[in-house]
Amino acid sequence: MTRKIAVVTGGNKGIGFAIVRGLCEKFDGDVYLTSRDVGRGESAVELLKCAGHSLLYHQLDITDQKSVDSFKNHLISKYGGIDLLVNNAAIAFKNDSTEPFGLQARETINDAKVEQFKNKNLSIEKLSELMRKFVKDSEEGNNVKEGWGESAYSVSKVGVSALSFVQQRLLNAENPNRNISVNAVHPGYVKTDMTSHKGVFTIEEGARAPLFLSLKSTYKGQFVWKDKKAIEWDGQLPEPY
Structure with a gap:
């Protein structure tokens, strides 16, 4: 290049x-x-x-x-x-959205692609399987019953964070000398259209x-947290x- x-x-x-x-x-x-x-x-x-x-x-x-x-x-x-x-x-439905939760889950996850799991040996295939289950449970109205909670956006963010860790592990195993870094970051509660400008931070922050x-x-x-520090x-x- x-x-x-x-x-x-x-x-x-x-x-x-x-x-x-x-x-x-x-x-x-x-x-x-x-x-x-x-x-x-x-x-x-x-x-x-x-x-x-x-x-x-x-x-x-x-x-x-x-x-x-x-x-x-x-x-x-x-x-x-x-x-x-x-x-x-990213995409997020507003709190007062009239769309069914299953639709919210499908639309949000289409953007994030995959879901979370804590297993250190988690594969992309297993992550995708978990995400599909989340969408299915949500469409059937079983999201709370199955332990997913009520926020499709939150689940998708957990999923995309988990994906970044899986990708880093796979890249390291493939060729550690390539020095490719994959990280997930939480920018804070920012005043944007997505938060209906109810956040506490500016977009610059x-x-x-x-x-x-x-x-x-x-x-x-x-x-990485909004203060630039790596956390669990x-x-x-x-x-x-």
Whole structure:
């Protein structure tokens, strides 16, 4: 690869937008803002360019395999690969949403892909199996009975965190000399559309830990709190969101 490349999914607003802006300021290479909606993505890019930043745009819907393949092929043909990925894109239903919980579970998990399990030897296949069971239980109205709770979004975040640990373990086993890091980060309760702007942190504050992981961190396979410290992801949280 001739130049380093950084990609942020769901970068047109919220924490993703702040991460893109931070990378434009400090990342030594090309920065891609991606979004599902082309119009919103291009508008965000123009806003950053007007502020003096240099960046690129590409449409990317992580729930659409054709969209994923299109972007992947673009990156391979132009750069040969990728250096940094911030998997920020997400979906959440509001607390007063009228959609059935099963639909909420399916839509949220389509974005996160897999679910959690504490087994240190957990495989991607087993993780996917657990996620499918969560969706099935939710669609049948058995989510609480089966111990999943009432928040599809929370389950999906636990799942995607677990996936990051599985991926790190597999990468280490495959070739530890490649020095690839996969981490999960909790940015805090941020004022965004997803939280109906009820959070306590600005998007700039929410971007601090993700930018730390992207630019300075040596963490590998860790769950990182908003204060940039690695913690036990399934243990006692250090403080409220």
